Amino acid sequence: MNKETEIKLRASRETLEALRNHPLLKKRNKSGWERRELFNQYYDTPERDLARARVALRLRRDGDQFIQTLKTRGQSVAGLSERNEWDWYLTKAKLDPKKLTDDCWPASLAELDKKQLGPIFTTDFHRDRAEIAWGRGKAKVVIEAALDLGKVIAGKQEEEICELELELRQGEPDALLELAAELAAELPLMPCDISKAERGYRLHDADSYHLGLPLPELTAETSLDDAFAALAWHLLGASQRLAEQYRFNGHWKLLADWVRQLADLRALLGSLGQAAPRASSHDLREALDALLADWRPRLLAGEHDEAARHAAPQQFADELAGTRWGLFSLKASRWLLGRAWTVERNARGTRQGQAALGNWLQRFLAEEGQALKPELYKRQPEDLAEQLPRLERLLVWLRLARQVLETLEVDRAYGELAKLAELATAPLDAEVLAARSEQAQTLISLRGWKALTR
Numbered sequence: 001m002n003k004e005t006e007i008k009l010r011a012s013r014e015t016l017e018a019l020r021n022h023p024l025l026k027k028r029n030k031s032g033w034e035r036r037e038l039f040n041q042y043y044d045t046p047e048r049d050l051a052r053a054r055v056a057l058r059l060r061r062d063g064d065q066f067i068q069t070l071k072t073r074g075q076s077v078a079g080l081s082e083r084n085e086w087d088w089y090l091t092k093a094k095l096d097p098k099k100l101t102d103d104c105w106p107a108s109l110a111e112l113d114k115k116q117l118g119p120i121f122t123t124d125f126h127r128d129r130a131e132i133a134w135g136r137g138k139a140k141v142v143i144e145a146a147l148d149l150g151k152v153i154a155g156k157q158e159e160e161i162c163e164l165e166l167e168l169r170q171g172e173p174d175a176l177l178e179l180a181a182e183l184a185a186e187l188p189l190m191p192c193d194i195s196k197a198e199r200g201y202r203l204h205d206a207d208s209y210h211l212g213l214p215l216p217e218l219t220a221e222t223s224l225d226d227a228f229a230a231l232a233w234h235l236l237g238a239s240q241r242l243a244e245q246y247r248f249n250g251h252w253k254l255l256a257d258w259v260r261q262l263a264d265l266r267a268l269l270g271s272l273g274q275a276a277p278r279a280s281s282h283d284l285r286e287a288l289d290a291l292l293a294d295w296r297p298r299l300l301a302g303e304h305d306e307a308a309r310h311a312a313p314q315q316f317a318d319e320l321a322g323t324r325w326g327l328f329s330l331k332a333s334r335w336l337l338g339r340a341w342t343v344e345r346n347a348r349g350t351r352q353g354q355a356a357l358g359n360w361l362q363r364f365l366a367e368e369g370q371a372l373k374p375e376l377y378k379r380q381p382e383d384l385a386e387q388l389p390r391l392e393r394l395l396v397w398l399r400l401a402r403q404v405l406e407t408l409e410v411d412r413a414y415g416e417l418a419k420l421a422e423l424a425t426a427p428l429d430a431e432v433l434a435a436r437s438e439q440a441q442t443l444i445s446l447r448g449w450k451a452l453t454r
Contacts, residue, residue, distance in 0.1 A: 006167040009189040031131040056197035121200035125150020141171030154203035181330040220358025250313040267392035274349035276341035369453030381436035391421040409448030
């Protein structure tokens with residue numbers, strides 16, 4: 001068994017050609033580019049049991065070699081993935097189920113009749129690969145760069161494969177993100193954690209691509225640093241999957257959810273006080289502010305204008321054709337991987353970062369809730385929009401971590417606060433003003449809200 005650590009970056013044909021001749025790769029290319037034609041047949045049962053178990057089984061022809069491979073899903077966040085992989089070299093192009101022993105086969109599939117396994121889809125492409133020496137001080141780093149161009153074919157449907165894969169051969173995972181970020185500063189590269197197998201399943205069944213990521217398992221004893229890291233990774237990973245799926249099918253709700261993930265991540269970055277000094281997150285906050293400044297108005301326009309909805313997919317394609325989204329995603333991943341917010345904070349910030357989440361969150365919600373002053377906006381509903389950043393800071397923690405609180409009726413308080421935040425972004429008219437005032441009154445009368453803010 002091998003552990004595969006890699007990052008996939010969606011590209012265009014023009015970008016692939018530019019990568020082949022990129023000075024950064026040219027300078028560190030120790031092997032030269034080698035082209036290989038790879039023909040891959042993926043297997044599953046008619047009921048897609050392997051897909052549900054999050055494993056992929058393929059038979060690859062690479063020149064005169066036939067390789068049977070089993071891959072687990074493993075961990076995958078924001079394009080950076082770690083998976084277990086088993087390879088078997090065969091003498092002919094025929095699947096050998098006997099190789100799928102208990103050493104690698106998922107326990108959840110122990111009762112599966114392997115005779116049911118049959119061809120599902122193919123991924124055929126040519127790969128230009130090179131070995132990149134990415135020195136980082138005295139640490140030796142070896143990365144395999146692969147430029148893949150071809151097609152996923154499932155029945156009568158197909159999708160282009162056009163991507164850069166960076167696979168770690170030696171060194172630390174941060175090196176992958178460092179190299180990817182330097183390339184993405186000049187070329188449009190979109191971190192994307194959908195595998196070629198997932199693309200095939202998606203073509204076969206449009207609903208098979210799982211957008212939802214499991215929420216981090218937090219407890220009241222989890223440190224604030226650990227909770228913040230887990231939630232930020234979750235939001236970044238969710239935004240990546242939403243961006244990929246909206247690019248694929250253009251469904252409006254996916255764009256709305258993508259913008260919400262960015263707003264949540266921005267609120268999270270602004271919520272930690274001295275535990276995450278503002279200087280440490282300055283560049284990420286600026287990048288998020290720029291993205292939200294462009295996409296929030298488009299989202300609001302699309303809620304009331306069909307033409308704006310129709311224009312959004314092309315606007316999103318234009319976004320991905322630039323470097324902004326990919327570069328932000330890669331920089332955010334490096335920042336989280338290295339826990340950059342902890343590096344230069346003071347002793348008080350360190351104590352806060354090490355505090356138990358349950359204690360910190362109760363204080364945070366009380367302070368922010370008191371500063372919100374919803375009773376003021378009951379009388380002056382026209383000014384509620386000025387409180388949107390505070391509302392979003394409250395909501396992101398209540399949405400993702402309220403399970404660690406022992407407050408009565410916290411779910412109801414979260415729901416009513418979310419309604420108030422939605423009204424804060426609604427276009428002003430007499431009806432909205434009245435609704436804001438009424439909703440503020442509803443919130444301040446709740447037992448759960450009073451308990452959170454006392």
